[in-house]
Amino acid sequence: MDMNYRYLLLDMDMTLLDFKKSEKAAFAGVMESLDLKFTEYDYSRFSHTNDELWKRLEKGLINREQLLACRFGIFSEDWGVDSPRLNEMFINNLAGRNDWLPGAEDFLKALHGSGKYKVYIATNGPVFTVMGRINASGLEKYVDGIFISEKIGASKPSPKFFEYAFNEICDHDVSNYLLVGDRLSSDILGANNMGMDCVLFAHDGIFPENTRGYKINYFAGSYKELQGLLEIP
Numbered sequence: 632m633d634m635n636y637r638y639l640l641l642d643m644d645m646t647l648l649d650f651k652k653s654e655k656a657a658f659a660g661v662m663e664s665l666d667l668k669f670t671e672y673d674y675s676r677f678s679h680t681n682d683e684l685w686k687r688l689e690k691g692l693i694n695r696e697q698l699l700a701c702r703f704g705i706f707s708e709d710w711g712v713d714s715p716r717l718n719e720m721f722i723n724n725l726a727g728r729n730d731w732l733p734g735a736e737d738f739l740k741a742l743h744g745s746g747k748y749k750v751y752i753a754t755n756g757p758v759f760t761v762m763g764r765i766n767a768s769g770l771e772k773y774v775d776g777i778f779i780s781e782k783i784g785a786s787k788p789s790p791k792f793f794e795y796a797f798n799e800i801c802d803h804d805v806s807n808y809l810l811v812g813d814r815l816s817s818d819i820l821g822a823n824n825m826g827m828d829c830v831l832f833a834h835d836g837i838f839p840e841n842t843r844g845y846k847i848n849y850f851a852g853s854y855k856e857l858q859g860l861l862e863i864p
């Protein structure tokens with residue numbers, strides 16, 4: 632295989648950093664601060680709500696403010712704390728988390744060390760929590776730049792997100808880019824919208840069951856596979 636790409640656009644959550652682990656710890660921290668006993672049930676309700684809201688944001692059905700205002704709505708009354716305050720506690724906890732997926736840091740180190748590509752993070756999320764987690768994990772030292780949807784004013788899969796990145800990188804030739812991400816609705820659709828090649832990555836080897844309608848150039852089910860695919864020693 633000929634890997635003649637110049638730039639890699641790497642998704643961050645569940646591609647490099649373990650968002651699920653960080654989210655759970657941040658949520659448990661909120662309950663702990665309120666002297667409430669953490670339960671898996673409460674966490675799964677929150678996680679499900681948050682995930683659904685992000686999907687609606689990706690589709691442009693709601694905006695970021697609505698997402699942040701709504702995700703603690705179901706707990707606010709039960710816990711007697713208003714939703715914005717719960718959200719603030721949550722994002723403060725989340726911003727301090729440094730949870731790498733197992734093997735991700737070694738992969739990124741090897742990728743950076745090889746000098747074969749310019750490497751950029753392309754992530755949806757609020758600047759505050761994304762930069763907090765990037766600083767806490769030390770991820771920044773392995774990449775050439777970081778693109779965050781809130782700063783850009785557009786989220787993956789919108790072409791606006793990628794056009795911003797292409798402008799910053801000063802190269803509009805889409806054939807020079809390869810996107811690596813775990814999510815069909817943001818990463819893969821975003822690449823497809825731009826006509827950009829892409830890798831569907833599953834750190835645990837578990838791919839989405841139904842990928843119909845998406846153009847996926849490569850699959851990688853582990854960091855080892857991804858490293859081999861990218862021809863990184």
Ligand SMILES: [Mg+2]
Pocket residue numbers: 642643644645646812813814
């Ligand atoms: Mg992701």
